[in-house]
Amino acid sequence: xxxxxxxxxxxxxxxxxxxxxxxxxxxxxxxxxxxxxxxxxxxxxxxxxxxxxxxxxxxxxxxxxxxxxxxxxxxxxxxxxxxxxxxxxxxxxxxxxxxxxxxxxxxxxxxxxxxxxxxxxxxxxxxxxxxxxxxxxxxxxxxxxxxxxxxxxxxxxxxxxxxxxxxxxxxxxxxxxxxxxxxxxxxxxxxxxxxxxxxxxxxxxxxxxxxxxxxxxxxxxxxxxxxxxxxxxxxxxxxxxxxxxxxxxxxxxxxxxxxxxxxxxxxxxxxxxxxxxxxxxxxxxxxxxxxxxxxxxxxxxxxxxxxxxxxxxxxxxxxxxxxxxxxxxxxxxxxxxxxxxxxxxxxxxxxxxxxxxxxxxxxxxxxxxxxxxxxxxxxxxxxxxxxxxxxxxxxxxxxxxxxxxxxxxxxxxxxxxxxxxxxxxxxxxxxxxxxxxxxxxxxxxxxxxxxxxxxxxxxxxxxxxxxxxxxxxxxxxxxxxxxxxxxxxxxxx
Numbered sequence: 001x002x003x004x005x006x007x008x009x010x011x012x013x014x015x016x017x018x019x020x021x022x023x024x025x026x027x028x029x030x031x032x033x034x035x036x037x038x039x040x041x042x043x044x045x046x047x048x049x050x051x052x053x054x055x056x057x058x059x060x061x062x063x064x065x066x067x068x069x070x071x072x073x074x075x076x077x078x079x080x081x082x083x084x085x086x087x088x089x090x091x092x093x094x095x096x097x098x099x100x101x102x103x104x105x106x107x108x109x110x111x112x113x114x115x116x117x118x119x120x121x122x123x124x125x126x127x128x129x130x131x132x133x134x135x136x137x138x139x140x141x142x143x144x145x146x147x148x149x150x151x152x153x154x155x156x157x158x159x160x161x162x163x164x165x166x167x168x169x170x171x172x173x174x175x176x177x178x179x180x181x182x183x184x185x186x187x188x189x190x191x192x193x194x195x196x197x198x199x200x201x202x203x204x205x206x207x208x209x210x211x212x213x214x215x216x217x218x219x220x221x222x223x224x225x226x227x228x229x230x231x232x233x234x235x236x237x238x239x240x241x242x243x244x245x246x247x248x249x250x251x252x253x254x255x256x257x258x259x260x261x262x263x264x265x266x267x268x269x270x271x272x273x274x275x276x277x278x279x280x281x282x283x284x285x286x287x288x289x290x291x292x293x294x295x296x297x298x299x300x301x302x303x304x305x306x307x308x309x310x311x312x313x314x315x316x317x318x319x320x321x322x323x324x325x326x327x328x329x330x331x332x333x334x335x336x337x338x339x340x341x342x343x344x345x346x347x348x349x350x351x352x353x354x355x356x357x358x359x360x361x362x363x364x365x366x367x368x369x370x371x372x373x374x375x376x377x378x379x380x381x382x383x384x385x386x387x388x389x390x391x392x393x394x395x396x397x398x399x400x401x402x403x404x405x406x407x408x409x410x411x412x413x414x415x416x417x418x419x420x421x422x423x424x425x426x427x428x429x430x431x432x433x434x435x436x437x438x439x440x441x442x443x444x445x446x447x448x449x450x451x452x453x454x455x456x457x458x459x460x461x462x463x464x465x466x467x468x469x470x471x472x473x474x475x476x477x478x479x480x481x482x483x484x485x486x487x488x489x490x491x492x493x
Contacts (some may be wrong), residue, residue, distance in 0.1 A: 011468065013349050015126045018123075018149030018421050020471035021162075024342030025121040027474070029064050032346045036353060037062050037097065043357055047365040049373050053104050057360070057376055060098035066128060067120050081122050081129065081152055088155030090390060092117040093126055102374050109376060115356065116385030117216070118349070119393055121341060123148025149341075150409055153393045156309045157409040160341040162465075163402070167337050168195060170311050172328040173320040180204065183327070185317045191294035191313035192350075198293065200317050205248045208314055213291045218270050220314055221254045223265035227289060227307035238311035239318075246318055264288075299417050317372045331436055333443035338424060338471065344398065346404060351399040352388045359384055422465040424448065430457040437461065 016022070043057040069079040069089065084091040090280035094114050101109040120126050129137065134144040150159045160417070166172070168190035176184040189212075198212040200220070208220040221235065232251045239247055257263045261281060267288075268280035275283070290298050293306050319325040328335065363379035392398055398405040404425075410416045428434050438460025440450055452464040478481055485491070 008468075015470075016123075016147050016149075017418055017467075018147045020473075021149040021160075021341050021421070022121065022124050023473060024340035025124045025345065026126075026342070028342030028345050029124070029126055032342065033062050033064065033095075036346065036350050036407065039350075040353060040357060043361065043367070045361050045364050047368050049368055054102075056102040056104060058100045058363075060100065062095060062097045064095050064118065064126055065093050066126055067091050078128060079322065080140050081127075081437070083312075084152045085155050085157070090117075090119060090154055090355070091122065091127075091152035092119045092386075095385075099301065099376055101382070111377060113377060113380060114382050115380060116382050116389070118345075118386075118389060119151040119153060121148065122146075122150055122152065145414070147418065147421060150419050151393060151406070153406075156394075157411070158393055158406045159409050159423075160344050160406050161404070162341075163339045163405070164336050164424050164426055164463075165339060166330065170335065171200075171316055172330065172335065173200075173317055173325070174327050174330065176201075182320045185313065185320075187293070187313065189293045189295045191298070194294070196291055196294060200313060202321060206246060207253060208250055208317065213287075215267075215271055215291075218267055219250070219254060220310060221250045222257060222263055222270070223288070223292070224307045224310050225253050225254065225257045226267050227285070227292075227303040227310070228260050229265070229304065229307035229311075230257070230259055235311060236306050239315050241315055241318060244318065246322075247314075331439070331441045331443075333441065333447055340471070345397050347451055348389060348392055352385050355388060355487070356381070356385045419452065419464055422445060422449075424463045424465060426461040426463070428461055429459055434461070461492060 001468065037059050041059055043059070045055060045057075048055040054078075054482075067079050067084075068076050069083075070076050079089075083092050085091075094117050096112050097115050098110070098112050100107050100111075109166045111134065123129050129140065129142060129148065132140070137144045150157050152158070166188065168188040171185055171187050173183055173185040176182060179201070180203050181201035183202065187198040187200075189196045189198060196213055198210065201209045201211070201217070203209060209217040210220045210223055211217055224235055229238065232255070236247060238353060241247055254263075257266055264281045264284045268284040271284065271287075273280045273283050288303075288306075289300065293309060296302050296306050296309060316325065320327060358379055360376075360379050361380070364374060364376075367374040367379070393406050396404045407420070410420050426437060428437050444450060444463075446466055447469050449464045449466050450477075453459055454462055481491075
């Protein structure tokens with residue numbers, strides 16, 4: 001017994017209860033913020049001065065300082081969490097970004113400016129308490145046993161509750177409760193700020209249909225041919241089911257689509273695009289590149305890759321409908337992902353940065369209409385981003401219509417605080433039955449606590465991480481592929 005006690009003691013000497021949350025927030029500040037800026041790097045106003053051919057605003061490097069406060073006299077100084085609690089202010093740090101203006105391809109104006117302030121997680125790398133010893137923490141008015149992992153907004157301690165969601169970019173085939181197709185395959189393709197649902201169905205005619213965004217029930221083979229895999233033999237090899245009659249039925253139906261352009265035109269007509277053939281093909285190409293499996297890429301080069309992936313999905317779908325593969329279990333924890341504070345803050349920042357850019361464009365174009373040429377410094381409203389982020393953190397209303405994402409920490413006793421910081425909520429509605437989602441699953445073992453869940457309507461939907469649960473962080477795809485290639489993985493082009 002003493003050995004076990006010592007092991008657990010050693011584990012918590014090195015690891016904190018909220019370590020995964022702290023790492024998630026650190027990753028958001030160090031990597032995600034810059035990635036979000038890269039997505040919105042160049043801004044082109046539609047209304048520009050008449051004597052200018054091309055005008056662009058560029059965002060470059062983003063940097064976050066340590067928490068500070070601006071006093072009434074304009075002076076700035078560092079602030080510690082205890083002062084933020086006592087003075088009912090937010091524990092936050094300024095965000096600076098390098099902005100430049102390019103007129104006809106020549107850089108005219110370049111400066112570093114503040115675009116807002118962002119709440120900082122207590123005890124994260126950007127917090128003044130990071131790596132302070134017991135004596136120093138007491139000196140700064142902190143409880144040395146407090147784990148951190150929360151934010152201070154207007155003096156109130158707020159925790160961002162972890163959200164469990166279905167894994168994106170993964171095919172899940174399940175039995176359909178309603179509709180014509182007995183089985184439905186679903187993939188949520190996630191890229192940057194958008195998540196696009198794709199659906200596979202097999203109707204009574206034996207044809208597999210694909211639906212995504214505005215594209216409803218398009219035969220899968222037509223989409224594969226539109227992506228450039230036009231030879232039936234190549235499609236057969238990629239699906240890899242031998243001489244399967246169902247594959248033959250699908251191929252035979254679209255034997256007339258001999259080349260990529262015919263297939264694109266067929267898809268265009270099915271969607272309901274009625275312009276001339278060239279415009280039809282151009283519009284469908286744009287839809288396929290941007291909205292079909294965007295997680296694989298949105299460029300022309302990845303079309304073949306998308307076609308191969310669709311063939312693999314078709315294979316899995318056909319094997320499941322034939323009863324050779326079991327249907328996917330949505331409640332298996334391998335099919336779930338937990339969104340931490342860093343991910344949720346990333347979602348919030350992404351949406352609000354777009355609002356800031358929209359406001360910047362509006363201000364620029366309004367001044368240009370008056371015949372003036374404004375400096376970019378004047379048109380960036382730093383309070384806009386700050387207020388919107390604070391508003392979401394204070395009320396708990398998040399982007400995407402989610403409620404109760406940030407919650408006031410329950411501090412009745414120490415265990416209750418730890419429990420609140422370990423909480424995981426399901427996005428499913430508490431008023432519906434969802435029996436299977438509420439049930440304890442064997443894969444929760446060691447990941448989620450098997451006893452801690454409320455009674456009543458939230459039972460099984462509000463869970464808590466197990467005490468020794470260790471969260472695996474995000475893996476960079478390129479690094480992973482390098483490692484796999486080093487171990488002997490061969491990639492067929």
